[in-house]
Amino acid sequence: MRTRVFALVALALLLMGGGALASHPMFFPLSEHTIAKDITDSGMPLYRTTTFTTDDEQAVSWLLIWRDSKSHTVEWRWYWPEGRTYARSFSTIPPIDGFTGMWAAPVWSCLKIKGTDVARLPGNWRVDVIVDFKKELTEYFTINTPYAC
DSSP: OHHHHHHHHHHHHHHTHHHHOOSSTTOOOEEEEEEEEEEOTTSOEEEEOSEEETTSSEEEEEEEEEOOSSOEEEEEEEEOTTSOEEEEEEEEEOOOOSTTSOSEEEEEEEEEOTTSGGGGSOEEEEEEEEETTEEEEEEEEEEEOTTOO
16 A cells, blocks of 8 residues: 555656656756748748858747746847857746646747848858756857859
C-alpha cells in the first residue's frame, strides 16, 4: 500500500512539473528558429533565408518558444562581420495562462539594413539568442551588395 501511495505522489509531482520547475534546470523549450526577411501580422516568418542584400529592409531573427509557468527574458545580440556587437534588443515571454492559454509564443528581433550603417558593411553577420542569461543559439547570415555573384 505504501509503495502504491509513493508511486502516485511521484507521478503527480512529475505531471505538475515539480511545482513550477522545468524537468531539467538547463532545459529551455525552444521549438523553432529561423532568419527571415519579414514577419506576418500573425507573427510567422516570411521569406526564410540566410542571404540578404543591402537593398533588403531588414533581417529578422524569429523564435517559437513553448511557454511554461515562468516568464523568460530573451536578448538578441547582433554582431558586425569583424565580431563587435552592433545592436542588442530584448523581449519577454510571459508565462502560460493556464490550460486554455497559447502554448507557443513567437518572438523576434529585427536588424534594419537598407539606409543604415549595416548596408555599408556587407559580409558575414551573426546573431546570438540569449534566454535567461544563457546563450541558446547563434545564427549566421550574409549581407551582400545587390551586384554580388
